[in-house]
Amino acid sequence: MERKVEMVLAIFVLLSWGSGFIEAGLQMGFYSSSCPQAEMVVRAEVNMALRNDVGFAAGLVRMQFHDCFVRGCDGSVLLDSTPASKAEKDSPVNNPSLRGFEVIDRAKARLEAACKGTVSCADILAFAARDSIAFTGGFGYPVLGGRRDGRVSILSETFSNLPSPNSNLSQLTESFANKGFSQDEMVTLSVRHDGMGKTTLLLHDYEDEMTEEFDLKIWVCVSINFDDCWRNS
Numbered sequence: 001m002e003r004k005v006e007m008v009l010a011i012f013v014l015l016s017w018g019s020g021f022i023e024a025g026l027q028m029g030f031y032s033s034s035c036p037q038a039e040m041v042v043r044a045e046v047n048m049a050l051r052n053d054v055g056f057a058a059g060l061v062r063m064q065f066h067d068c069f070v071r072g073c074d075g076s077v078l079l080d081s082t083p084a085s086k087a088e089k090d091s092p093v094n095n096p097s098l099r100g101f102e103v104i105d106r107a108k109a110r111l112e113a114a115c116k117g118t119v120s121c122a123d124i125l126a127f128a129a130r131d132s133i134a135f136t137g138g139f140g141y142p143v144l145g146g147r148r149d150g151r152v153s154i155l156s157e158t159f160s161n162l163p164s165p166n167s168n169l170s171q172l173t174e175s176f177a178n179k180g181f182s183q184d185e186m187v188t189l190s191v192r193h194d195g196m197g198k199t200t201l202l203l204h205d206y207e208d209e210m211t212e213e214f215d216l217k218i219w220v221c222v223s224i225n226f227d228d229c230w231r232n233s
């Protein structure tokens with residue numbers, strides 16, 4: 001439980017108020033007069049989606065991380081590719097593994113109907129990540145509002161800004177330092193999540209010399225297709 005609290009507080013402090021992502025003009029209750037229902041609508045959409053598939057909670061937290069590491073928390077991960085330019089969303093880093101876009105789309109559609117052109121997608125994503133953590137038993141925490149949506153999203157920037165599952169410690173440390181995070185903050189944010197736990201750490205175990213003793217070693221990449229096979233079997 002303590003660890004969960006630490007993780008939640010870290011996300012709260014780091015992604016919402018903290019270091020690399022502080023932006024001028026963010027404030028509590030940013031929409032209190034322009035669109036008072038903003039946070040309530042996002043929470044309702046998140047809760048509805050999570051009641052159907054609680055896995056969206058992980059997807060939305062990861063989506064905010066992937067949004068914030070590329071061009072800041074500007075919703076650039078949500079933009080679609082154009083014929084002239086592939087967007088972050090279509091990078092193999094995000095496609096097909098990033099999930100929850102439809103939750104943000106639904107919240108945005110409702111908020112456009114209620115308060116046209118007011119609530120940014122970047123804020124919706126920040127609220128949704130917070131609400132996902134609360135829904136799954138973590139702490140609720142206040143999120144500042146007022147992020148502006150970017151208009152630029154470039155696939156190749158995901159490679160240069162997001163850490164790879166094959167990164168070693170110094171590469172990971174550098175990647176987080178580039179965004180203003182200390183190594184302690186990096187570990188707090190990452191250590192209990194699927195990428196480090198399931199992918200990176202397991203890969204280290206898999207490659208450990210002790211496994212040379214095994215008769216058979218198999219590395220299975222869990223993808224959406226794998227899930228489909230599992231469901232159909």
Ligand code: HEM
Pocket residue numbers: 011055057058059061062065097098099163164165166167172189190193194195196199200222223
């Ligand atoms: C330290 C560097 C990190 C690496 C290399 C990394 C990499 C990965 C990878 C490879 C996956 C599996 C994606 C798949 O399903 O194919 C994953 C999942 C995930 N990551 Fe990370 N990650 C890192 C840091 C973080 C941070 C800082 C957060 C959030 C604060 C985060 C949140 C998540 C979540 C919630 C999932 C599960 C997503 C889902 O089930 O939909 N990761 N990560």
